[in-house]
Amino acid sequence: MTLTPQWLDELRARTSLSTLIGKTVKVQKAGREYKACCPFHNEKTPSFTINDEKGFYHCFGCGAHGDAIRWMTDQRGLPFMEAVKELAATACMEVPAADPRAAKRAEQAKGLHDAMGAAQGFFEEQLAGIDGGDARAYLAKRGISDATRRTFGFGYSPDSRGKLKGALKEFGEPMLVEAGLLIAPDGERDTYDRFRGRLMLPIRDIRGRVIAFGGRIIGQGEPKYLNSPDTPLFDKGRTLYNIDRASPASRQSGRVIVVEGYMDVIALAQAGFGDAVAPLGTALTEHQIERLWKMVEVPILCFDGDAAGQKAAIRAATRALPLLRPGHSLAFATLPAGQDPDDLLRAEGPRAMDAVLAGAQPLVDRLWEHEQKVGPLDTPEQKAALKQRLAAHSDSIQHPDVRALYAQTFRERYDALFFARPDRFGGGQRAPRGSGGGDSRAGWQRDKKGNWKPPVPPAGNEAREIGANGMEHRLLRAILASLLRDPKQIILHRETLSGLRIGDPALAQLLDAMIAASFRKETVETQALLTILGQGDLYNMAKGMLRADTFTFTPHRMTTDPSRVQRDLDEAIRVMAQGPELETALAEATRRFESDFSEENFAEQQRIRALKADHDSRLAELAQSEDIV
Known part of the structure; x- marks a missing residue:
């Protein structure tokens, strides 16, 4: 099929734009043009103009601009060829056939x-x-x-x-x-x-x-x-019920609600929620998820609060994981147990539904909450199973940045749940993450010249400094060399790195300089980072770490799995931070036990001692890993 510019121009010329737009928007004659309240943003005074002679519309409020085809794709949500075919049918034009x-x-x-x-x-x-x-x-x-x-x-x-x-x-x-x-x-x-x-x-x-x-x-x-069965017209795995109405409605609301069935959609529409769709008797498919993402970046899945509804939500979550990309995800709103949208609307009205939608959880939160509730978390084996399930979720994500951030989030929550984590930042609480996620300053402050300076360790912190034994020192140098080779990793791990207390003054100074430089956007490449470090001792140390024979987390054989190397780097940073914290926690637990020989204090001491033994074993494995040279 060949659509020449001349053919498309003829299609536009035969289409009355004001008539086309007037089918869904109230338009008024204004001289040689038409005006209306803009359908792309909320307004009370018309700023949307339609010029039939020139064949375009323009909004002076939000800047929306286009021709008849653009109207069909942007306002109606049609694919380009579907828009062309519909306009051509109205204009009595034959669309060229390929063969x-x-x-x-x-x-x-x-x-x-x-x-x-x-x-x-x-x-x-x-x-x-x-x-x-x-x-x-x-x-x-x-x-x-x-x-x-x-x-x-x-x-x-x-x-x-x-x-x-x-x-x-x-x-x-x-x-x-x-x-x-x-x-x-x-x-x-x-x-x-x-x-x-x-x-x-x-x-x-x-x-x-x-x-x-x-x-x-x-x-x-x-x-x-x-x-209906699948036919040349109908593929239930690619179709969403009410897509024809919900697509334009979503452009007004900026939202799409996915519910379980036809009657849920209809009840919502009757209550004023016109942006609802439903799969057709099957679990949400990859094709349907991609179709939803063409409408909004984060659709809201609103399934029943019973076991079947929540099971359907988790199926959709796991199916979406490999498809995730920056900005595109799912959110999950849970209805009260035993109620569907119609029940809730009848009992409490639209405001109750608004409240349910406003409380929608991000995908990462829903997965974390679900995996915690799968079974007991009392024994080391059960805790390890939780860790394995979370890792399986993050590993299934194809986009590397999204995968790394999911792994980091799961790791931080797992550590916070099971490990006693002394405060690195003072005040008895972990430093809050910045609203920008990876841009958290984690206790860093600017000096008078505007340069970022690392936080001062709080007084009374008894955690020893990192690098006291050969394994730790070797692993620390490997981590720093890896960060120099891939500076993007500094941003992903900045909060954890900011809390490390390093015994070697030169390595500590180098890490502080790397973290400070990471707040500058241009440090995503190694050479830019080296330029910022300057030409002194830090520069020479960094150049030395970039030698080919440096011990670092870098694939060194064609058979090495890059994702495994990435996971090992992530875990090496986590393990490095845990060592001093576990020692501090163990010392505190021992003091409590020695002052009160209770069974509870003894059990806590033994629990932390077991965690410390696991930590030391993993530290040795990472320091001698065959995937780092």
Whole structure:
């Protein structure tokens, strides 16, 4: 398919932009132009202008600007080709086909769309007729208004094996079977209607065309909900219910709510939440997650508070992990136990739903909370299992920066949960992380010249300084050399590095200078970092550490797994910080036990002693690792 500039210009020329925009926005004539309140941001005084002659719109408030195609992609949320096709159909223009086979497929799809549209009309007629009485009563019982019924296109399929087949006979049985409207049994038996005795809901694509149906049984029977099978028009793993309405609504709200089913979406829409969608009877798929991210960067998953709902939330979380990238994630809002959105809205109204959505958890918090509740955390084996599960989550993330930050977050929370961590920053609490995450100053202050200076260790801190034994000194030099080779790692670990008390004055000075330099944006490359360090002793020491034979966390064989090397560096920094802290905690526990020989104090002393032994073992493993040279 080749869309030439001339063809696109002709499409724009045949499209009345004011008419197109006027379908969804109230426009007013203003001289030779039209004006309206901007649909891309909230305003009371119109600053949005439409110029039919020039074929563009412009908002003087938020800067939104574009032509007819841009309107369809930005406001309607259509992919480019879908936007072009819809405009071309309105303008009675033929979209160039790539080849005869593509043209045949397009013609076939057009026929299927026509059949689905005719079926939708039939179902709506049946709902309004004598046979639809029970279905109408069910809708009234659920509190579905007539306006909502019309908006979502509710219909009814009679409890008959052939009424739809007879009503749509002009399309032919093969096409109706292919559309999923008829079932063709094996053998010589006749085809028959798929949907019988059900309240019918059309499932639409992003352009608002009916591509499938969902049918709910009226009264007793199984299955409770029946969806169309996959067809040339419908792939349930790639489709989201209500995507055609939620996509433009999300551009107003900046939000997308993902709920479990059709009726949840409809109840929310009736209460004023027009930006809700639902998967179609399956767990949220990778394709659906990517589709959501085209609408907003952090969709809110709002599943029921029961065990099944929370299980679905965790399935979605783990499925999203490999796809995460900067800025794109999921948030999780949990409904009260035993309630779905309709229950909550009926009982407490829209404000209660707003409160649930406002309390949505970030993905990292939901995973941490879930893994803590998997089982007891009393024994070393159970604690190790938690650590392993968390590592599996972070390891599944493909983007290196996001993966490293998840690993760091899980590691910090794990340490805070199980290890006695003396205060490195004073005041009895850990220093709060800055609102910018990795840009936390961790106790650093500027001097009179504006340079960053490291924190002064608080008085009375009995933790010994790092580097007192050969293993620690060797590992410390490897860490510093690795940070010099990849300065981005300094930012990721800055808070932990800032708390290290190093016995070797030269190494301590070098680390302080590296951390201070890391606050400057240009230090993401080694050479820039060396330039900042200057030409004195620190520069010479750093250059020496960059020699090829320096002991460092760097892949040295083609078979070395870079992600494993990264994990070892992360753990080496953590282990380096833990050593003095564990010794301080052990000394304190021993003092308590010697002053009070209680069973509780003895158990605490032995617990910390076991942690210290594990730490020393891991320190030795890292210092002699075959993946560092």
